[in-house]
Amino acid sequence: MEAGKVKTKAVLSLSGGMDSTGLLVHLLEKGCEVHGISFDYGQKHKLELTRLTANLEYLESKGIHVPHKVVDVSVLGDLFRSALTTKGWDVPEGHYEQDNMKQTVVPNRNAIFSSIAYGYALSIANENQAEVSLCLGVHSGDHAIYPDCRPEFVQKMDDVCRIANYDAVEIFSPYLNNTKIDILTDGLKMGLDYSQTWTCYNGRDKACGKCGACQERLEAFALNNVTDPIEYE
Amino acid sequence: MEAGKVKTKAVLSLSGGMDSTGLLVHLLEKGCEVHGISFDYGQKHKLELTRLTANLEYLESKGIHVPHKVVDVSVLGDLFRSALTTKGWDVPEGHYEQDNMKQTVVPNRNAIFSSIAYGYALSIANENQAEVSLCLGVHSGDHAIYPDCRPEFVQKMDDVCRIANYDAVEIFSPYLNNTKIDILTDGLKMGLDYSQTWTCYNGRDKACGKCGACQERLEAFALNNVTDPIEYE
Numbered sequence: 189m190e191a192g193k194v195k196t197k198a199v200l201s202l203s204g205g206m207d208s209t210g211l212l213v214h215l216l217e218k219g220c221e222v223h224g225i226s227f228d229y230g231q232k233h234k235l236e237l238t239r240l241t242a243n244l245e246y247l248e249s250k251g252i253h254v255p256h257k258v259v260d261v262s263v264l265g266d267l268f269r270s271a272l273t274t275k276g277w278d279v280p281e282g283h284y285e286q287d288n289m290k291q292t293v294v295p296n297r298n299a300i301f302s303s304i305a306y307g308y309a310l311s312i313a314n315e316n317q318a319e320v321s322l323c324l325g326v327h328s329g330d331h332a333i334y335p336d337c338r339p340e341f342v343q344k345m346d347d348v349c350r351i352a353n354y355d356a357v358e359i360f361s362p363y364l365n366n367t368k369i370d371i372l373t374d375g376l377k378m379g380l381d382y383s384q385t386w387t388c389y390n391g392r393d394k395a396c397g398k399c400g401a402c403q404e405r406l407e408a409f410a411l412n413n414v415t416d417p418i419e420y421e
Numbered sequence: 422m423e424a425g426k427v428k429t430k431a432v433l434s435l436s437g438g439m440d441s442t443g444l445l446v447h448l449l450e451k452g453c454e455v456h457g458i459s460f461d462y463g464q465k466h467k468l469e470l471t472r473l474t475a476n477l478e479y480l481e482s483k484g485i486h487v488p489h490k491v492v493d494v495s496v497l498g499d500l501f502r503s504a505l506t507t508k509g510w511d512v513p514e515g516h517y518e519q520d521n522m523k524q525t526v527v528p529n530r531n532a533i534f535s536s537i538a539y540g541y542a543l544s545i546a547n548e549n550q551a552e553v554s555l556c557l558g559v560h561s562g563d564h565a566i567y568p569d570c571r572p573e574f575v576q577k578m579d580d581v582c583r584i585a586n587y588d589a590v591e592i593f594s595p596y597l598n599n600t601k602i603d604i605l606t607d608g609l610k611m612g613l614d615y616s617q618t619w620t621c622y623n624g625r626d627k628a629c630g631k632c633g634a635c636q637e638r639l640e641a642f643a644l645n646n647v648t649d650p651i652e653y654e
Contacts (some may be wrong), residue, residue, distance in 0.1 A: 307500065
């Protein structure tokens, strides 16, 4: 794992939220050829993915092409128990570091997503005989509740994927030790339109403003002294 | 990772080949409640899965119920380049430890499969408030060509999944340092019907007898002084 460097070709795990979209703009600014990969894992709503498509279409209209694959692993929704996937289990409200937010953990999610994205990066590396970075938009705000967003996870995931294959791909996660506030500061500087990002765990017309994800987003905007352009209930 | 012990509940990654089917019988003999999980990953043929279904139906007829999920990740077939998934790329012939067999490596396959199976095991553990083993039928014959079947891979995969989650699942892979010959010896003792297992990389009516997988299977039968009950071209 190399925190400071990114290869010319990059595979980016894109949720459609503000962190991975921020990282996308960061990579494009660095001149990377970015290949996006997203996951339909049976999450209760797909608003993040809808907004992501809008963002990618906007980039396309500006002449910036970001090839994008959506991997349908929605069958996992039947296997996994989590407030984000299991019907009848409501998303909890509260601060994003509160203990009840653990209900939103999806078993082994980031190990699954990053291993698939890593395999995709390996294929691109192999096909082009080029070095490829696997880029993850994880940050320190996720560390309290999501063990699979902590630096030791990213490091060990990198270790296991390296020894599992003949070719190596490097994980690049520049915000691993930064906060959501820092990613937003960066994104705002780069002119990212945050009206086309979705963060709320609920999938209603407007963001709820009460779940852990909304609270963290609102805090990041407040600490940047900027008004969040999306609508809240 | 605990090589010697298995919990009462077990999730088993089942390909339908002779190794994982052998491990299934091994686990049932030990009195485990086994939950099978298989993957459709865009492999060129599904004969292994068809044979597996026949084997599970046979067990059912004997009153042994093995719940079984097939996870459709066939979209990965489009992402990954390998002689086992890419159309127009023929499966190589030769000994299973020969260098050209590296064409049959599917990028990061076992990291992907085991991380999904691990997530499934976590969900069963959480739902039942019970300890669960994740069982993998890897063995030493795979070590030469498949880096993701080596002991260090299994160890590191176990490490990463443990720190990625609040609950822990133990990986159980009793044949990790044994050969295919040993697994077959065990399976024959337990009366496993090998006519309902498929090993050949090609998906024709009869096994080819020439690919690395067939050669290893035939060698294992020969060294057990038993005739393989399936038909060869």
